[in-house]
Amino acid sequence: MKQFKNILCLLQTGYSEKTVCRVLKIAEQANLSLTLMISAPVGKGKGADVSETEQVAQIRKQLCEITFKEAQGDALEQLPIHISRGKLVSDAIELVGRQSFDLVIKEAEDKDWLDQLLGDDDTQLLRKCPCPVWLLKPDTPMPLKSIMVALDFDHSECGNNTAFNQMLAELGVYFASQDLAALHFVTVYESVKADVLSVWSDEPDQFRRAMENEEFRHKSAALTDLEAELKKKFGGDVYQYISPTGHVVQGVAAEKLAGMVNLLNVGLLIMGTVARTGIKGVVIGNTAESLLSSVKCSVLTVKPDSLVIPGSAS
Incomplete structure (x- = not known):
């Protein structure tokens, strides 16, 4: 069977708390190595001038507040976090090519006006990502x-x-x-x-x-x-x-x-x-x-x- 050991989770700005908790639980239950990649503001505007170190610290704090679990909070302190300042999916595909990830998890986009599962980023991820992709619906x-x-x-x-x-x-x-x-x-x-x-x-x-x-x-x-x-x-x-x-x-x-x-x-x-x-x-x-x-x-x-x-x- 294809073994999943190292997983990469992609989070858009304004990510769902349900998705974060679910991915952390999946990794914890199966004893998987988890890495996060989170999109960040580009150019001018709120959050754009914050350093990557400060952003990572802010994200860790947010994640610890979301999980409400001391054990998970300790694990989050060691969790690798990458910041994407360009296109999240393109950056993720490049990272998968450089490192040994064997599964990418991303919250599925939901375009109400099309009433479909796939958005543009999802399509690109499915077409270009060399490893398996799990598009996660938060309401599942x-x-x-x-x-x-x-x-x-x-x-x-x-x-x-x-x-x-x-x-x-x-x-x-x-x-x-x-x-x-x-x-x-x-x-x-x-x-x-x-x-x-x-x-x-x-x-x-x-x-x-x-x-x-x-x-x-x-x-x-x-x-x-x-x-x-x-x-x-x-x-x-x-x-x-x-x-x-x-x-x-x-x-x-x-x-x-x-x-x-x-x-x-x-x-x-x-x-x-x-x-x-x-x-x-x-x-x-x-x-x-x-x-x-x-x-x-x-x-x-x-x-x-x-x-x-x-x-x-x-």
């Missing part, structure tokens, strides 16, 4: 009650998805065990090929149903194989205790996955992102981008280890 109930892992059993532009699907599923098992949350594995199959090929059949409806049934069997078998590998890795008793539920759904991937997020009242969606072929600097696929713009839960996105991110710091 904690501990998590329902976690969904979106799986793709087709061959992607990065090759066979088997190992990548297992990595995503293992993350789901890990987070579900941490919060004792319900865990759902969801995969979607479309019937585009069946619709096209059935035109040439003497019995198009029967031909389409046969192809759809075959695709359903293929996805179901792949999901069963994945679950068997997870049982081997975690042990039958542990896996049975978590007891994930598998869902094989027919339809357009982004639409059906978003529908399942709502149906299952998901608090955290875990999914992979894959590069579009031939488009430099873009590392989020069509399905992922469409899905992320429509769901309102927290989202953890992971890129395949083999994926090279154009334009990221190295």
Whole structure:
């Protein structure tokens, strides 16, 4: 399983107290090394002429007041804090390229007029950040009650998805065990090929149903194989205790996955992102981008280890 040891948390000016407390708790529970990067005023105006040392001291004081925990307050005294005086996300991506962070957490932007999850900074972070990104919704109930892992059993532009699907599923098992949350594995199959090929059949409806049934069997078998590998890795008793539920759904991937997020009242969606072929600097696929713009839960996105991110710091 992909191990998270060093995490970077990004905080905008006017950050949510809920987000701060949640990130501190996540780091504390999993014994993770946490670093903060906080945006600061640029140019003229209140706070712009304060030195970075003074700003860091002010931020530590604010964080200690927010947490109301002496133990956390002691930990905050040693917490690395970086000040961003430019673009927070760009500075964060550069820092990730220089240091060994394996997870970036950021409070998700919420544009009311679009009623979507992703804002401009979120999109840039997802596309350019080489490590997994967790977009955290402050209003998501904690501990998590329902976690969904979106799986793709087709061959992607990065090759066979088997190992990548297992990595995503293992993350789901890990987070579900941490919060004792319900865990759902969801995969979607479309019937585009069946619709096209059935035109040439003497019995198009029967031909389409046969192809759809075959695709359903293929996805179901792949999901069963994945679950068997997870049982081997975690042990039958542990896996049975978590007891994930598998869902094989027919339809357009982004639409059906978003529908399942709502149906299952998901608090955290875990999914992979894959590069579009031939488009430099873009590392989020069509399905992922469409899905992320429509769901309102927290989202953890992971890129395949083999994926090279154009334009990221190295």
